[in-house]
Amino acid sequence: MKAFISALLGYDPEQKDLDGGVLGVVNAYYGCVEAQGRGTLHCHMLVWVEGGLNPNEIKKRALGDDQSDVEFGKRLLAFLDDTISNAIPDDPDPSISVPSDKHHPCSVRGIPVDHDSMSTERKKDLRNVVLQCQSHAHSKTCFKYWRGPPEPKTCRFDLHEDNVRAESSFDPETGEIRLRCLDGLVNNFNASMIEAVRNNMDIKFVGSGASAKGILYYITDYITKSQLKTHVAFAMLELAVKKLGEYNPSEDHVTTRAKKLLQKCAYAMISQQELSGQQVSSYLLDFEDHFTSHAYRNFYWTSFESFINREDPSPECYPAKTSVNPPENTENDGDSELDTEDGTQPDLGTEDINAEDEIRVSIDGSGNLVPMGSQLADYQMRGNELQSADPVYLCKKPMINTKLTFYEFDPPMIHLSRYRLGLEFRVETGQRFMPDIAG
Numbered sequence: 001m002k003a004f005i006s007a008l009l010g011y012d013p014e015q016k017d018l019d020g021g022v023l024g025v026v027n028a029y030y031g032c033v034e035a036q037g038r039g040t041l042h043c044h045m046l047v048w049v050e051g052g053l054n055p056n057e058i059k060k061r062a063l064g065d066d067q068s069d070v071e072f073g074k075r076l077l078a079f080l081d082d083t084i085s086n087a088i089p090d091d092p093d094p095s096i097s098v099p100s101d102k103h104h105p106c107s108v109r110g111i112p113v114d115h116d117s118m119s120t121e122r123k124k125d126l127r128n129v130v131l132q133c134q135s136h137a138h139s140k141t142c143f144k145y146w147r148g149p150p151e152p153k154t155c156r157f158d159l160h161e162d163n164v165r166a167e168s169s170f171d172p173e174t175g176e177i178r179l180r181c182l183d184g185l186v187n188n189f190n191a192s193m194i195e196a197v198r199n200n201m202d203i204k205f206v207g208s209g210a211s212a213k214g215i216l217y218y219i220t221d222y223i224t225k226s227q228l229k230t231h232v233a234f235a236m237l238e239l240a241v242k243k244l245g246e247y248n249p250s251e252d253h254v255t256t257r258a259k260k261l262l263q264k265c266a267y268a269m270i271s272q273q274e275l276s277g278q279q280v281s282s283y284l285l286d287f288e289d290h291f292t293s294h295a296y297r298n299f300y301w302t303s304f305e306s307f308i309n310r311e312d313p314s315p316e317c318y319p320a321k322t323s324v325n326p327p328e329n330t331e332n333d334g335d336s337e338l339d340t341e342d343g344t345q346p347d348l349g350t351e352d353i354n355a356e357d358e359i360r361v362s363i364d365g366s367g368n369l370v371p372m373g374s375q376l377a378d379y380q381m382r383g384n385e386l387q388s389a390d391p392v393y394l395c396k397k398p399m400i401n402t403k404l405t406f407y408e409f410d411p412p413m414i415h416l417s418r419y420r421l422g423l424e425f426r427v428e429t430g431q432r433f434m435p436d437i438a439g
Contacts, residue, residue, distance in 0.1 A: 001043060001291055005029065008193055009047065011293060022192040023083065025050035031291040034222065039276020043291070044222065046215075055209045059175035077168040080179060080205055085189055087182035088135060089127040092120045100128040106198050126195050133200040136185045160184050176208045236268035303376040 005011050010021025011029060020026060031045030053061070058076070061069045098121050099108040105128045111121045142155040154160065163184030170177060188203050206212050244261055282289070309318065361369045 001031070001033075001288070004193075004197060005291065008196060013293070020050070022190060023047060023049055026293075028293045029291070030293070032222075033282075033287075033289045033291075035276055035279050039278050041278050041282060044219065045291070046219075055207060055212055058177075058207050059209075062170040062175040062177075063172070073170055077170075077177075080177070081168055083190060084179060084203055084205065085191055086180075086186045088130050088186060089123060091127055092123040096120055096124055098125045098128070100125050105129040105132050110195055110198065122195070126191060129194055129198055130186070130189065133194065133198075134187045134189050136187060157187075159187065174208075176210065177205070179205070232272055233269055236272050237265050240264035240268045300375055303374060304379075307376055 008021050009023065009026045009029065010017060010019065011026045015027075018025060026047055027050050028048040029045055031043045033041055033043050035041055061072050064070075098111065100110075101124075105125070110129075111119070111125050136155075136157065136159045138155060142157060142159075143153055145156055146153050161184050163181055165178060165181045168178065168180040187200070189201050190203050193203070194201055204211070204215070206215055240261065243264055244257070362372050364370050
């Protein structure tokens with residue numbers, strides 16, 4: 001992966017290399033390593049290219065009438081057609097033999113790089129790699145979500161013989177990019193990349209809002225799915241209950257039995273976690289499970305969110321519940337922060353009532369575990385001397401008025417209670433402050 005990033009992507013951390021790689025000058029990348037069902041390790045990667053516009057800007061220019069916008073659209077489509085391929089190359093010369101003719105292309109090296117990139121040997125080797133790695137043949141897996149007639153029988157990978165488009169174009173109404181597709185059964189690939197890495201791949205240009213949403217859903221779905229299948233988990237739970245045996249009130253205490261049940265269930269599910277040899281080897285050799293061009297600070301949002309919900313509960317998320325038959329002679333000094341004007345109490349739910357901050361520990365020089373301060377405690381107890389280092393104070397954003405004030409900061413200090421999720425941090429210097437949400 002490191003060779004792929006440095007040689008093919010041509011990423012330069014100092015941003016001094018203006019030649020770039022096969023995709024152009026790369027500004028940033030982020031990739032996660034995952035194991036498929038058979039244990040093969042692969043990487044899902046996002047790449048940001050210098051000069052790339054966001055989907056709204058592309059749509060605006062694609063639908064523009066100016067000559068510059070028309071030329072921009074032509075250059076963009078030409079770049080995409082040159083970068084993304086989806087057809088099996090023609091056989092340049094049947095009489096020529098290359099190593100990938102006799103062996104699987106993924107098991108042998110390609111033609112030496114000192115050959116001309118347009119040489120006949122390299123063209124034939126590329127054809128063999130694409131034919132073996134990118135060509136799709138339908139199987140039962142393709143239609144496992146098909147419910148039967150009258151629902152149309154479509155491949156869940158969106159690969160079909162009829163998915164053919166002669167040339168790339170922009171949708172005149174939506175501005176969405178419709179890329180050329182010469183073979184509906186060949187997955188997208190980049191010729192330089194697949195010739196070097198010699199395995200199956202997929203490549204997609206995120207140039208529209210719909211594509212961005214689809215990619216976001218795909219990535220979120222992948223990183224949140226459990227390694228343990230649902231039916232396997234329930235089977236293990238059933239086995240754990242059977243091993244525990246029938247409940248005998250005279251011999252078993254309810255609390256002890258419950259602890260034993262949880263213990264057996266946990267052991268049963270852990271024992272069924274599938275780990276391939278590749279995954280085990282990767283962990284033992286301390287290989288990376290992700291690749292990134294930038295360093296991020298973890299931001300434990302859940303502790304801040306729970307704190308805000310306790311101090312200033314949202315009436316939309318936590319509707320108030322009216323007390324039924326309140327006990328008499330109950331003292332109430334009226335100082336409760338959660339009391340509303342009509343005397344009701346907001347329902348914060350069990351999670352927020354029992355919410356606890358993240359407990360972070362570290363190791364000192366002697367190897368002993370020592371507690372570390374949480375980000376929430378750091379925010380609550382920081383002094384006014386650190387105002388100049390507060391990213392929230394440096395941000396420019398619309399303010400949500402609130403009557404609740406948590407701490408006695410100086411008047412210009414902007415505190416977290418006035419903001420909600422989904423805010424974009426813009427520092428005054430023009431740089432972006434991007435917290436990495438964890439938890």
